[in-house]
Every structure is written in C-alpha cells, then in structure tokens.
Amino acid sequence: MKQIYLDNAATTQVDKKVIEVMQPYFSEKYGNASSQHLKGQEAKRALEESRSVIARSIGARSDEIIFTSGGTESNNLALKGLFFANKGTGKNHIITTKIEHDCVMNACKWLEEQGARVTYLNVDEQGFVDPEDIRKAITPETLVVSIIHGNNEIGTIQPIGEIGRICREKQVYFHIDACQSYTKARINVKKQNLDFVTLNAHKIHGPKGVGALYIRDGVKIEPLAHGGRHEKNLRSGTENIPGIIGFAKAVKTSRNSDIKKMEKLRDKLINGILKIQNTNLNGPKDENRLCNNINVCFNNIEGEAIGGYLDAYGISSSTGSACSSHTLESSHVLKAIGLSDLQANTSLRLSLSKFNKEEEIDYVLEVLNKVVGKLRRMSPVK
Amino acid sequence: MKNKFEQYNKQVMKHFLKPKHAGKIKNPDAVGRINNDMCGDLMEIYLKIEGGKIKDIKFQTMGCAAAIASSDVLCELVLGKSLEEAKEIDNKKIIRELGGLPLIKLHCSVLGERTLRKAIEDYESKEK
Numbered sequence: 321m322k323q324i325y326l327d328n329a330a331t332t333q334v335d336k337k338v339i340e341v342m343q344p345y346f347s348e349k350y351g352n353a354s355s356q357h358l359k360g361q362e363a364k365r366a367l368e369e370s371r372s373v374i375a376r377s378i379g380a381r382s383d384e385i386i387f388t389s390g391g392t393e394s395n396n397l398a399l400k401g402l403f404f405a406n407k408g409t410g411k412n413h414i415i416t417t418k419i420e421h422d423c424v425m426n427a428c429k430w431l432e433e434q435g436a437r438v439t440y441l442n443v444d445e446q447g448f449v450d451p452e453d454i455r456k457a458i459t460p461e462t463l464v465v466s467i468i469h470g471n472n473e474i475g476t477i478q479p480i481g482e483i484g485r486i487c488r489e490k491q492v493y494f495h496i497d498a499c500q501s502y503t504k505a506r507i508n509v510k511k512q513n514l515d516f517v518t519l520n521a522h523k524i525h526g527p528k529g530v531g532a533l534y535i536r537d538g539v540k541i542e543p544l545a546h547g548g549r550h551e552k553n554l555r556s557g558t559e560n561i562p563g564i565i566g567f568a569k570a571v572k573t574s575r576n577s578d579i580k581k582m583e584k585l586r587d588k589l590i591n592g593i594l595k596i597q598n599t600n601l602n603g604p605k606d607e608n609r610l611c612n613n614i615n616v617c618f619n620n621i622e623g624e625a626i627g628g629y630l631d632a633y634g635i636s637s638s639t640g641s642a643c644s645s646h647t648l649e650s651s652h653v654l655k656a657i658g659l660s661d662l663q664a665n666t667s668l669r670l671s672l673s674k675f676n677k678e679e680e681i682d683y684v685l686e687v688l689n690k691v692v693g694k695l696r697r698m699s700p701v702k
Numbered sequence: 703m704k705n706k707f708e709q710y711n712k713q714v715m716k717h718f719l720k721p722k723h724a725g726k727i728k729n730p731d732a733v734g735r736i737n738n739d740m741c742g743d744l745m746e747i748y749l750k751i752e753g754g755k756i757k758d759i760k761f762q763t764m765g766c767a768a769a770i771a772s773s774d775v776l777c778e779l780v781l782g783k784s785l786e787e788a789k790e791i792d793n794k795k796i797i798r799e800l801g802g803l804p805l806i807k808l809h810c811s812v813l814g815e816r817t818l819r820k821a822i823e824d825y826e827s828k829e830k
Contacts, residue, residue, distance in 0.1 A: 620764060621764060622743075622764060622765055622766050622769075624766035624767060625718075625765065625766050625767055625769075625770060628710075628715075628718060628719075628766070628767040629719065632715070632719050641766070642741045642742065643741055643743075643765070643766035643768075643769075643807075644766070646806065648741050648806065650742075661742055662742045665741070665742050697724070697725075698721070698724045698725075698762060698763060698764075698770065699744075699762060699763070699764040700735070700744055700745065700746040700762035700763065700764060701744060701764050
C-alpha cells in the first residue's frame with residue numbers, strides 16, 4: 321500500500337543527501353574530535369564547519385552554538401542551566417506560556433520544586449501570546465522569558481521580534497524553542513534580540529539525537545552534564561559527529577521554496593477539510609501559521625479513531641485526543657486555546673514536509689471524506 | 703501527540719475498521735446510553751427483544767478504536783442470548799474476545815458492559 325506520511329511535526333524522513341554526507345563519519349572518519357591525531361582533527365574540522373553552518377543560519381557566531389542530543393536537552397539546558405547559574409541572585413522568576421512543549425513545561429514544573437516561580441501565560445483563541453502580557457508579567461525577579469516559536473500542535477508562530485524587544489528593554493533573558501520553526505520561519509538572534517535558541521535536526525530531515533542550543537555570547541549558564549569539558553564545558557560527552565554533520569547538511573539543503581510549496585499544500589488541505597461539514601481549524605489561518613501544520617476538529621467523532629482509519633489507508637497522522645495520550649488527558653495546547661476536553665478529543669493534526677506531493681493531498685482529502693462520514697454514521701452525537 | 707495504533711491487535715482492528723453491528727434500530731425495545739467520564743467516550747445500544755432473547759442489537763459509539771471494537775464485539779457476544787445470559791457479559795469477556803487491549807485502553811471495554819446493562823435495565827423497567 322502507498323504510504324503518505326503526514327506526521328512531520330513528530331519527525332521527518334532523513335534526506336538522502338544527509339545520509340550520504342553522514343556515512344563516511346561512521347565508517348572512515350570516525351575519530352573523536354578531542355583526539356590530537358589526524359583522525360581526531362579530521363572530525364574536529366567537520367564539527368567546526370557544521371557549527372558555523374548552524375550559526376550562520378540564525379545570524380549567530382560559531383562560538384555561540386552548543387551541540388546537544390536534541391530539542392529536549394537544549395530546552396532543559398537553557399532553562400535549568402540559567403536558573404542554576406543565577407541561584408542566590410534573587411532572579412528566580414520564569415515566564416512562559418500554557419502552550420509549551422512538554423519538555424519546557426515539565427522542566428519548569430521541576431524548577432518550581434527547586435525554588436523557581438513560574439508564570440504560565442494565557443494565549444488567545446489562535447494560540448498567540450500577547451507581548452503586552454509578557455511586559456506586565458516581568459518583575460525585578462524575572463530571569464527569563466521562554467516561548468515556543470512555532471507551536472508543534474496548532475502551528476502558531478509567535479511575534480518573537482516584539483517579545484525580544486520587550487525582554488531586552490527590561491533586561492531579562494529571552495529563550496525560544498524553535499524546534500518546529502527552524503528553517504520554516506525567520507530566526508535572527510540579533511534582529512530579534514534572542515539570548516537562547518533551541519534547535520533540532522530530526523524535524524528538518526536530519527538525524528534523530530542531535531540538536532543545538534544558541535547561547536548569546538557572555539550569557540552564563542551551568543552545565544547539566546559534567547565530564548570531559550566538551551562544548552565549552554557546557555555539554556560534556558563525545559560529540560555525535562555523524563549526527564552533527566547530518567544536522568548541518570539538513571540546514572544547507574533546506575530552501576525557501578520548500579516553505580512556499582508546503583504553504584500551498586497546507587492551504588489546499590485546510591480548505592478541502594473545511595468543506596467537510598462541522599469542522600473547525602485550530603490555530604491561525606494566515607502567514608503566522610507554520611507552513612506545514614494543519615490541525616482540525618471533526619466534531620462528534622474522535623481524532624484517535626480518524627487516525628486509526630487513516631493509518632489503515634496508509635496515511636500517518638496525529639491527534640490531541642485524550643485517547644491517544646499516556647495519561648488519558650487531552651492536549652494542554654488545545655485546552656489553552658479554549659477547547660473543551662470533548663472538542664480536543666475530536667482533533668486531528670496533519671503535518672507536511674517538503675517531500676509531500678499535491679496528488680497525495682488529493683488522496684488524503686478523498687479518504688478523509690470517506691472515513692469522517694463513516695465514523696459520523698457510527699457516532700451517537702449528531 | 704502520540705500515534706499508538708500499532709498497539710492494537712488484528713482482531714481489534716477488524717472490529718474497528720469493519721464493525722458489523724454499527725448503526726441504529728428503528729423502534730427499538732430498549733436503549734442504553736453511557737458517557738464515559740474517564741475519556742469522554744459516548745455509547746448507545748439499541749435492542750430488539752423477542753421471547754426474552756436479544757433478537758437484534760446495534761451500537762453507536764463516539765470513541766477511539768478500542769471503544770468501537772469493544773462495542774462491536776459486545777454486540778456479537780450477546781446477539782441471540784437471553785437477557786440473563788447477556789447480563790453475564792462483562793468487560794473481561796470483551797477483552798478476551800478481542801484477544802487483548804493495550805493497558806491504557808482497558809477502560810474502553812467497560813463502556814460496552816455498562817451501556818448494555820443500561821439498555822437491559824431500560825427494557826426491564828418498561829416491562830414492569
């Protein structure tokens with residue numbers, strides 16, 4: 321059966337060009353970048369070239385980039401590292417939102433147990449945080465504002481330029497989680513006044529297990545992992561050279577034209593779905609939506625069941641339904657934009673990549689019409 | 703946002719994708735309706751009863767794959783049975799018939815058991 325992968329917000333297919341450049345770093349150029357010999361220096365050179373690719377892509381300097389194991393580690397390192405570096409200074413207040421990824425939310429909850437005070441800001445019905453709410457929430461104790469740039473569930477792209485200006489003016493640090501937005505929305509650490517940026521590879525056709533954290537020059541944090549003083553002593557552990565090479569290649573192969581292509585497919589899919597009766601789009605419907613995100617409620621039927629039928633047709637999707645979570649709780653993001661538990665249960669997320677084709681979208685719409693009709697006939701709620 | 707459909711076995715998928723008993727009965731002798739507080743699932747069962755036996759049964763469920771499969775297998779289990787026999791069907795029998803459910807989905811099978819009891823109660827209260 322034909323497979324159509326529409327769960328690219330979860331992870332993406334590794335680009336063949338990426339695999340190609342990684343390959344020699346497993347089999348021939350397998351040196352440890354800390355070693356003095358030629359093989360080590362070969363790895364070191366590749367590591368530093370990759371670092372400069374990542375740095376340039378967000379307008380940063382190479383020495384401001386730390387490689388990590390991925391988005392979760394980068395987010396944890398930024399928040400916990402900053403908190404512990406400022407222990408005893410009275411700066412113990414963190415401002416974030418109610419629509420963060422679990423790793424930021426749960427890191428914040430853990431930091432509350434360590435003495436942090438955390439403000440979880442509301443968002444509007446499209447998922448936007450109001451920059452003025454951030455300004456109002458800042459106190460003399462505020463250490464950092466941490467915001468998810470492009471939301472992983474509903475695709476909302478936050479006004480980080482405006483938030484960055486406020487943070488710089490108020491002299492608090494600004495961290496963005498850019499796991500979903502990287503290469504899809506503009507990130508410039510200088511123009512947007514960013515102090516920390518979380519990046520990862522596997523959402524952009526790179527390998528899993530690699531990420532990066534931009535830390536603005538001069539900003540002090542404590543490491544989470546102590547060891548051989550790798551990565552400016554902020555992240556010890558032998559660098560994942562093949563992964564890092566692949567990460568840089570994924571960045572180099574991403575094109576602005578990919579964004580345009582995904583936007584076109586996204587809008588076709590959204591418009592096609594909204595023609596089905598009793599459906600609602602979650603998240604914004606304008607240029608402030610991630611180019612690859614579609615999130616819709618199909619009222620009166622469950623997202624988990626829709627996903628199950630789509631899977632049987634070879635289409636991979638995802639849902640914010642309680643029925644598909646480990647905890648039987650529906651998505652905190654959908655609840656934050658005002659959906660009830662019941663409504664959140666009816667949600668379906670489809671997320672595109674540059675590899676999706678227009679005829680796939682036609683097929684998905686045809687299948688969706690069929691399975692939504694079938695499940696609605698099965699539902700007691702009309 | 704987890705995609706966990708791989709956790710369902712073939713039997714569950716069969717009842718989920720091709721349920722034989724989904725639908726409604728015109729002028730049913732009894733109806734049961736339950737709202738599952740745990741996850742918001744909703745189920746209705748319609749019964750046609752003749753001579754103390756379940757002559758026909760249909761379900762409508764707003765729920766996940768496990769809830770729909772459990773609903774369908776429950777109907778299969780009780781069709782043709784007497785009301786007394788039908789009362790004996792519990793969620794353990796449903797799970798056994800399905801060849802097992804993921805741990806977190808076990809509660810979905812309780813929905814069918816409770817809705818059927820409700821429908822039988824509805825019938826018995828009308829008979830009195």
